[in-house]
Amino acid sequence: MNTPTVPLVDPQVLDRIRGWRGYAEAKLGFRNHWYPTLNSSEVAEGQPVPFQLGGEKLLINRIDGKLYCIKDQCLHRGVPLSRKLECYSKDTISCWYHGWTYQWADGKLCDILTDPSSKMIGTRSLKTYPAQELKGLVFVFLGDIEPTPLARDLPPGFDEADRRVQPFRRVVNANWRIGAENGFDTTHIFIHKDSRLIRGNQTMLPLGFAPNPNSKEPLFETRHTEGGNIGVFDLLAERGVPHFEGSVHGEVVRRAIHGGDKHIAGQISLWMPGVLKVDPFPDPAMIHFEWYVPRDADSHWYIHCATKVVEGPNADAEFAEEYEALWKDLYAHGFNDDDIWAREATQPFYQDDWGWLKEQLFEADACIMAWRKLASEHNRGIQTAGR
């Protein structure tokens, strides 16, 4: 299908971008990458669930425990199959409109209930996407090539044995890149200066950081995971000077809250195709991961993962209890709710793409630029949702 020349991104903006054009183009995310979507528990046997990813309408189902994901759009007239689900056999779904019937496994048009003699049968296939489960999350490979190993799109440590994961998914009305840059940006901790988490968990957070004037060391570093993924570390917190006092005209006007001595957020890194690791967080014994999953051009799924290594037979249940009792309110809400409104307040400036040119970044944003370049060089394709 030819693409209309009506572009997804303003071409005048793209022409002015130097060094990270691919990222500027990726308004709907990247093609040929794994993205987390629903929770495993949300996809029950034989009960298809519709959702949106990279601007596409998808439908996922569980058959004999295994997951299958297809495009939620009949080949014939383009209607969403999910408008009225009709599954007449375990391994197929039929369109409510003319009975075009597709196999979940390969998308093949295997029957047409209104015309069993149609020559279309067996010669057409609906787009399918590989799906896989890990740590209670359903990952979908939004692509056309032979799927890469899931590990290549994971942040380091996420798939570690005995690491328990509590995912919490929210829709944020901002482009996924606004989400990623909000999370990775070290100095955005300024918006968390009054977060309940700080006192509530006896932690301590500076107001910001300044690069070390006596050092020429870069403030970021690109690394690979064992799984083969690539990401960038923000080293400002490590190599810079933390500030616990904010001054205006040389007078201290604001001090950081000292909730206690717990050291958190020592290492912050952002990985392809858009997942943040904060280690440790929100507690010395925990690691925080968050994905920014493109739903459409103007919204993303903020998939917030509290994780902890817990052993023993009841480890999952134990951590689930601890999360519900303590962390969900204190940090998922008490800390990260501020990031949600911050992203939504940033979106209008970037919505027409011109914000990428009008913004004025400062020293602490070095890691943001590093991320944009990395993402432009190391993605496996730009998602365009068939446009």
Added chain:
Amino acid sequence: MNTPTVPLVDPQVLDRIRGWRGYAEAKLGFRNHWYPTLNSSEVAEGQPVPFQLGGEKLLINRIDGKLYCIKDQCLHRGVPLSRKLECYSKDTISCWYHGWTYQWADGKLCDILTDPSSKMIGTRSLKTYPAQELKGLVFVFLGDIEPTPLARDLPPGFDEADRRVQPFRRVVNANWRIGAENGFDTTHIFIHKDSRLIRGNQTMLPLGFAPNPNSKEPLFETRHTEGGNIGVFDLLAERGVPHFEGSVHGEVVRRAIHGGDKHIAGQISLWMPGVLKVDPFPDPAMIHFEWYVPRDADSHWYIHCATKVVEGPNADAEFAEEYEALWKDLYAHGFNDDDIWAREATQPFYQDDWGWLKEQLFEADACIMAWRKLASEHNRGIQTAGR
């Protein structure tokens, strides 16, 4: 008035359409054709009613029993006259803003209440459209040429003496062509397989039809009415093989409901400028007609007409009673309500025009293609709403 080059339909789509470009262009319907609009009973003497047709705002009035239709937009500043109706003489309407006064009969600017000396008076005219009543429906000739006889835009039999008509108008949020193709498409009966009408009226409906493999006969046929209109008949039901069982992987997974032996929907035909005839329907003694009237690019009036030949002095009242008591619920709602959501579920795929290229039609759609070609060749113009 020059047309802006901002086109109503994506030119890149039009360039790719072969054989039925005119239909692809007719997003707002056709120019110089008769369309049904309001019910006669809705237009009372001296009480103008505003409505929308082909993307234009119109205003219709009844004077001494006769109907007059004008554009609902003052020539001066383009305001809708209907925003505040001011009629100071039986045969005129005055604009609430500056008192520009137009004659219903010819649209002529006959007076300006704020400046009786204006040179504009008598030299300008508001656009008028011929209007005519038939069988309780108000027809408007949306055009600029000498109006053709109404019969040229009617389906055969509609104007038959003693044929009683019960019109039922609904707004459907889909382009009028989505409506027409939904109604004409034989195999869409699949969505009606559980309709209350089937058991409720002891009828029987197959799940679908297959072309007869041993026949080379075309599955459609173009015909003319005595009145001079042209339409296409879907012969799939006649020449094809009805299927009462639907199979997946060779196993029967769904059987059609046998409500009884009543034979319905034997002949289905679609006529210019967009009106369907189903004969007989929903009962052997009745004929169903439905018009798809363009309101704007994204919605149409679904004018549903139950008809029956009834003689005698109280024929109209008798059929009205029968319709209210039985048919309105059982078929207008119990059958055609499904078509409404089906059309609205189809609309998004075609909304940006690219659906016309992305769709994948099958054998049973032969009549749809025939209709598109016929409509492209035999329309009297494309409606563009002055753009």
Added chain:
Amino acid sequence: MNTPTVPLVDPQVLDRIRGWRGYAEAKLGFRNHWYPTLNSSEVAEGQPVPFQLGGEKLLINRIDGKLYCIKDQCLHRGVPLSRKLECYSKDTISCWYHGWTYQWADGKLCDILTDPSSKMIGTRSLKTYPAQELKGLVFVFLGDIEPTPLARDLPPGFDEADRRVQPFRRVVNANWRIGAENGFDTTHIFIHKDSRLIRGNQTMLPLGFAPNPNSKEPLFETRHTEGGNIGVFDLLAERGVPHFEGSVHGEVVRRAIHGGDKHIAGQISLWMPGVLKVDPFPDPAMIHFEWYVPRDADSHWYIHCATKVVEGPNADAEFAEEYEALWKDLYAHGFNDDDIWAREATQPFYQDDWGWLKEQLFEADACIMAWRKLASEHNRGIQTAGR
């Protein structure tokens, strides 16, 4: 920042405009002019208030009694400062996101709370706009040049000593030019023919005016104020023939209401950058002024000012009482509410800019054309909101 070629106004329309292109371009108003905004009483010491002007988001504050207006958009990431106000010193405002801190007086980036060592500090400035108070209104100079004296953008008499002003601000969902032309247009009095004000204040209003057939005198005249502003007077009321009877087909169909003998609205003039003077109105002892302040392309602030010369120590309080007790209901609502719906009913025709070409003006609109030409020639720039 380069401007995208996506134009604010349809270039095909601009190419067809003869003699007043600048006005057709001024969809967001004019640059380098003074506009009234909030009431003085709405801007309290140290309590910034956000508002919109010419498509820009602005923020205004009062410091030691003086007003300061800045762009409500952080230089760094373009977020609105007003989303979460953080002022750590009397003369600065800090962005809630990364602590970028600006001086109200000159917009200079004087500190960054998250990185006091940033080289950006002192080298960047947020856009500021001069603000000034007069007669209880806050005026903002929406421009980039050395501000002109406020008097150059005032209608004559507004700043007269002892003239008391009662401002009343409403949002109208129509472009500011639709507002200005509605107010200036003499014959629009037709919509006021039933206004409560006429009987309520024993005044008398004709239905309209006709140019004097025996006179060749122009129906408008351009004049300057002592302050240096320029405006156009509509002389139709003065030189034309008032009509108290409206006729259709030579028969009187409507008579003007004679509420009494009070003569009002003798002189009507429209001044840059878009402010109307009606003298006297609504009472022989009063003068009415109204500004049409562009908020964005599709709405304006209708700032309605009842004024009267009253002397003595309690003059302001006395007039305020008189206004609340009598005028606010009888004329602000009882007369001008009709102008609000008239403007909103006119907006759709002009929204895509083509209305400027499709309209058909008549003799009484001579002053409207004069205004358009004057505004095109004498503006100090076109507001484009950085696009």
